[in-house]
Amino acid sequence: MDRILTKDCLQKIGAKVLIKGWVNNVRSYGKLAFADIRDRSGLIQVVGGPDLGDLKIESVVEIIGLIRSRDAKYFNDKLITGKIEIEAESINVLEKAAELPFDLHQPDLNLSLPILLDNRALSLRNKKIQDVFKIQATIVEAFRNYLSAQDFTEIFIPTIVAGSTEGGSEVFPVDYFGYQAYLAQSPQLYKQVLTSIFERVFTVAHAYRAEPSVTTRHLTEYVGLDVEMGFINDWLDIVKMADGVVKAIFKAVSEKHQDILDEYGVTIPKTVKDTPVIKLKDALELIYKRTGRDIRNEPDMDPEGEREICRWALEEFGSDLVFITHFYTKKRAWYSYADPKNPDETLTMDLIGCGVEWISGGQRINNYDQLQEKIKSRGQDPADFEIPYGQTFKYGMPPEGGFAIGLERITQNILGLENVRQASLFPRDMERIDNRLSVSGKKIVKIKKDGKVSKTSKK
Amino acid sequence: MDRILTKDCLQKIGAKVLIKGWVNNVRSYGKLAFADIRDRSGLIQVVGGPDLGDLKIESVVEIIGLIRSRDAKYFNDKLITGKIEIEAESINVLEKAAELPFDLHQPDLNLSLPILLDNRALSLRNKKIQDVFKIQATIVEAFRNYLSAQDFTEIFIPTIVAGSTEGGSEVFPVDYFGYQAYLAQSPQLYKQVLTSIFERVFTVAHAYRAEPSVTTRHLTEYVGLDVEMGFINDWLDIVKMADGVVKAIFKAVSEKHQDILDEYGVTIPKTVKDTPVIKLKDALELIYKRTGRDIRNEPDMDPEGEREICRWALEEFGSDLVFITHFYTKKRAWYSYADPKNPDETLTMDLIGCGVEWISGGQRINNYDQLQEKIKSRGQDPADFEIPYGQTFKYGMPPEGGFAIGLERITQNILGLENVRQASLFPRDMERIDNRLSVSGKKIVKIKKDGKVSKTSKK
Numbered sequence: 001m002d003r004i005l006t007k008d009c010l011q012k013i014g015a016k017v018l019i020k021g022w023v024n025n026v027r028s029y030g031k032l033a034f035a036d037i038r039d040r041s042g043l044i045q046v047v048g049g050p051d052l053g054d055l056k057i058e059s060v061v062e063i064i065g066l067i068r069s070r071d072a073k074y075f076n077d078k079l080i081t082g083k084i085e086i087e088a089e090s091i092n093v094l095e096k097a098a099e100l101p102f103d104l105h106q107p108d109l110n111l112s113l114p115i116l117l118d119n120r121a122l123s124l125r126n127k128k129i130q131d132v133f134k135i136q137a138t139i140v141e142a143f144r145n146y147l148s149a150q151d152f153t154e155i156f157i158p159t160i161v162a163g164s165t166e167g168g169s170e171v172f173p174v175d176y177f178g179y180q181a182y183l184a185q186s187p188q189l190y191k192q193v194l195t196s197i198f199e200r201v202f203t204v205a206h207a208y209r210a211e212p213s214v215t216t217r218h219l220t221e222y223v224g225l226d227v228e229m230g231f232i233n234d235w236l237d238i239v240k241m242a243d244g245v246v247k248a249i250f251k252a253v254s255e256k257h258q259d260i261l262d263e264y265g266v267t268i269p270k271t272v273k274d275t276p277v278i279k280l281k282d283a284l285e286l287i288y289k290r291t292g293r294d295i296r297n298e299p300d301m302d303p304e305g306e307r308e309i310c311r312w313a314l315e316e317f318g319s320d321l322v323f324i325t326h327f328y329t330k331k332r333a334w335y336s337y338a339d340p341k342n343p344d345e346t347l348t349m350d351l352i353g354c355g356v357e358w359i360s361g362g363q364r365i366n367n368y369d370q371l372q373e374k375i376k377s378r379g380q381d382p383a384d385f386e387i388p389y390g391q392t393f394k395y396g397m398p399p400e401g402g403f404a405i406g407l408e409r410i411t412q413n414i415l416g417l418e419n420v421r422q423a424s425l426f427p428r429d430m431e432r433i434d435n436r437l438s439v440s441g442k443k444i445v446k447i448k449k450d451g452k453v454s455k456t457s458k459k
Numbered sequence: 460m461d462r463i464l465t466k467d468c469l470q471k472i473g474a475k476v477l478i479k480g481w482v483n484n485v486r487s488y489g490k491l492a493f494a495d496i497r498d499r500s501g502l503i504q505v506v507g508g509p510d511l512g513d514l515k516i517e518s519v520v521e522i523i524g525l526i527r528s529r530d531a532k533y534f535n536d537k538l539i540t541g542k543i544e545i546e547a548e549s550i551n552v553l554e555k556a557a558e559l560p561f562d563l564h565q566p567d568l569n570l571s572l573p574i575l576l577d578n579r580a581l582s583l584r585n586k587k588i589q590d591v592f593k594i595q596a597t598i599v600e601a602f603r604n605y606l607s608a609q610d611f612t613e614i615f616i617p618t619i620v621a622g623s624t625e626g627g628s629e630v631f632p633v634d635y636f637g638y639q640a641y642l643a644q645s646p647q648l649y650k651q652v653l654t655s656i657f658e659r660v661f662t663v664a665h666a667y668r669a670e671p672s673v674t675t676r677h678l679t680e681y682v683g684l685d686v687e688m689g690f691i692n693d694w695l696d697i698v699k700m701a702d703g704v705v706k707a708i709f710k711a712v713s714e715k716h717q718d719i720l721d722e723y724g725v726t727i728p729k730t731v732k733d734t735p736v737i738k739l740k741d742a743l744e745l746i747y748k749r750t751g752r753d754i755r756n757e758p759d760m761d762p763e764g765e766r767e768i769c770r771w772a773l774e775e776f777g778s779d780l781v782f783i784t785h786f787y788t789k790k791r792a793w794y795s796y797a798d799p800k801n802p803d804e805t806l807t808m809d810l811i812g813c814g815v816e817w818i819s820g821g822q823r824i825n826n827y828d829q830l831q832e833k834i835k836s837r838g839q840d841p842a843d844f845e846i847p848y849g850q851t852f853k854y855g856m857p858p859e860g861g862f863a864i865g866l867e868r869i870t871q872n873i874l875g876l877e878n879v880r881q882a883s884l885f886p887r888d889m890e891r892i893d894n895r896l897s898v899s900g901k902k903i904v905k906i907k908k909d910g911k912v913s914k915t916s917k918k
Contacts, residue, residue, distance in 0.1 A: 061848050120846065121655065134612065148600070151499065156682050156884065158883075172635065173633070175632045176896075179901060200499065204663070221618065292815045388579040389580070396554050400656050425614060425617075425653070426847065428617050434620075435621065440843070444638065
């Protein structure tokens with residue numbers, strides 16, 4: 001007999017079927033017992049005798065039985081299969097589960113994040129937690145579909161790099177056959193290179209930041225949804241593309257996962273045809289005018305400023321989204337394109353939504369000599385960037401730019417999650433690689449400047 | 460005036476248009492000159508005066524001109540736009556290219572692979588080289604589409620891991636805030652974990668092998684197309700799924716890229732409805748019978764054996780593909796499921812095509828106690844695998860298995876490329892991270908066993 005998914009039982013009332021899944025819960029009343037069986041399509045109630053009542057939660061079972069309608073008074077509106085049940089004829093335990101350390105199938109697992117992560121293989125079985133990653137898969141699918149339809153080519157680029165992409169010391173060192181290598185901080189330089197090959201490219205890329213901080217907003221390994229496009233007419237082409245991508249993601253998520261949005265009690269951010277765009281300088285001025293808080297001389301926008309600008313965008317334009325543009329040159333990455341009208345500002349943007357950043361991007365310098373000077377001005381050696389980055393510009397690069405969306409960040413934002421770790425299947429941070437490093441980590445041997453070994457301890 | 464792509468000029472004969480692209484080549488005859496302009500859609504011929512003739516190859520230009528039909532005697536059958544040309548009215552150089560180090564636009568760049576890689580940003584502009592990665596994007600798209608249609612969920616899993624997945628020493632060490640971490644050798648353990656969450660999962664994952672060898676078949680960083688599925692009825696379900704995926708990839712590539720297959724002079728491998736399946740032991744016996752070469756006591760199939768089995772499959776079944784199954788337990792990964800009928804053999808398979816391996820997979824052990832014993836028997840500590848791998852099995856895991864396709868490998872196989880590096884945009888190997896390590900690499904400080912520092916040289 002072929003297995004049938006629980007959701008397909010609705011079309012088979014009166015039939016004898018084989019279902020397979022996990023025991024989600026059991027309610028035993030002596031001779032009579034009920035169990036909900038879970039598979040990838042949902043849950044179904046099974047009715048049986050003591051052998052059903054004896055099943056351990058999370059055991060893997062196959063059950064043969066008859067599908068029948070429930071009495072109307074026993075309908076369960078919360079289940080797709082709430083009007084039917086299966087009368088068990090035979091129960092076969094494929095794998096018996098151990099005793100659970102906590103009650104897994106509450107709608108909300110009321111446990112601290114460290115406990116949830118210590119038990120990640122188990123906590124992911126909770127429906128609400130699992131649903132985060134269904135949304136995440138849809139976000140990526142919508143991202144790719146939107147860009148593929150606009151003639152973008154998907155690229156696959158390496159994460160082991162010879163130098164630090166964005167400057168700074170927040171890189172993870174890799175021992176590469178005795179040579180010093182690093183994990184890429186972003187696919188930035190490679191996606192630019194490939195713009196000179198395919199004009200329009202996107203990539204779903206892993207990126208790494210060795211930030212020695214444990215905040216609710218940082219992962220050491222994350223997934224970037226990266227876009228880069230050449231032959232822009234105007235740098236606002238980049239803003240429009242980012243706007244289109246994020247709206248396509250919203251559309252796909254709300255069409256496919258309204259149930260999950262309801263489960264999390266959230267709504268997709270309000271958007272309007274023309275998402276408001278405001279220069280950083282004007283935004284800072286506006287904040288002063290609206291609130292009296294004077295951050296007009298600050299070099300960047302602060303979190304409270306982002307929230308205030310979002311309030312303004314919602315009041316004035318009915319939009320939860322707003323682009324802030326023209327970030328100051330001194331605060332933006334070295335490859336950013338300076339505004340020809342005012343070289344202290346760059347043709348860059350952040351998309352802010354509901355008070356937090358969603359997307360970051362801008363136009364890039366595409367002239368070889370300018371890039372060489374820029375790299376030198378940051379105290380770096382252009383020779384370190386020549387293959388393949390410098391070469392790209394030496395032999396003709398069109399005006400271009402792009403943007404990046406942090407996958408975990410956008411998942412967090414859409415679902416209103418408190419911590420970005422909740423939006424990563426197996427989050428990496430300073431304190432954890434699956435297990436807590438303080439529990440299972442092995443310290444690395446270090447050499448002090450005087451040549452002495454500082455750590456040799458291996459746990 | 461809006462830019463028009465060169466391929467769209469066909470529909471605009473008689474119109475004045477703006478094209479943008481790179482100067483692919485120039486033929487100058489004093490007052491009269493011809494240039495082919497390249498954009499992401501192809502090439503178009505432009506006719507003009509000395510200013511056109513003076514353009515540097517690979518410079519980025521925008522040209523306004525009139526589209527006109529060519530005289531029939533000047534038709535170029537090799538170009539989609541071969542029956543038209545643009546009469547230049549104005550030429551604007553956006554970025555001037557430096558002198559090229561070699562003639563870039565030969566159909567075949569007759570240069571050694573190291574030279575091509577030393578100039579990767581440039582060599583990728585060659586059409587034939589670039590086309591490899593158009594095929595590659597289609598392979599991944601077809602892989603995802605096939606699996607999404609069969610209810611698989613896409614997963615995003617980390618590459619920084621705390622231990623070596625597959626055992627062995629061929630891992631890259633990462634300094635993770637002073638703790639020892641590694642780059643994942645494969646997404647194997649995580650995709651298994653997630654089979655207990657979503658039942659059917661796939662991922663496009665980076666994986667890393669620190670093999671200290673420089674062959675034509677190995678990259679240190681590669682992309683794996685990984686699949687895992689739970690609740691299999693029979694382990695041959697995995698074989699069928701792998702067979703379906705590879706045929707879907709073939710279909711997509713031949714429908715979309717017949718021109719590239721022609722350019723490379725290759726045809727898609729011949730397939731039949733029921734791809735032949737043969738046990739390793741029977742395959743070794745068959746080779747002995749067919750050729751007299753006796754490798755019946757070898758623990759594994761050798762490359763000449765793979766070629767011979769492919770000859771057999773083609774002769775007997777008309778198939779370029781053949782599954783070899785039941786590899787010996789001692790030679791297969793520790794998580795492989797032993798055949799209940801013969802524990803010396805595993806329920807595993809390799810898909811061999813045209814004499815080389817394309818896919819590898821099989822059923823996995825899904826019982827907690829068996830796994831614990833297996834890990835111990837390989838001299839490892841089960842505690843190192845407990846979070847999240849061990850937990851998965853402790854709390855109920857269905858019968859399951861999966862397979863992996865190396866993206867660069869399948870690209871290489873389809874196009875008949877000599878070296879797998881040709882199928883990677885920026886290949887990493889023992890000798891190169893973009894630039895040659897012998898030229899630009901920085902050596903790492905090492906400690907010898909006696910505590911002395913062996914290298915302090917920094918180039």
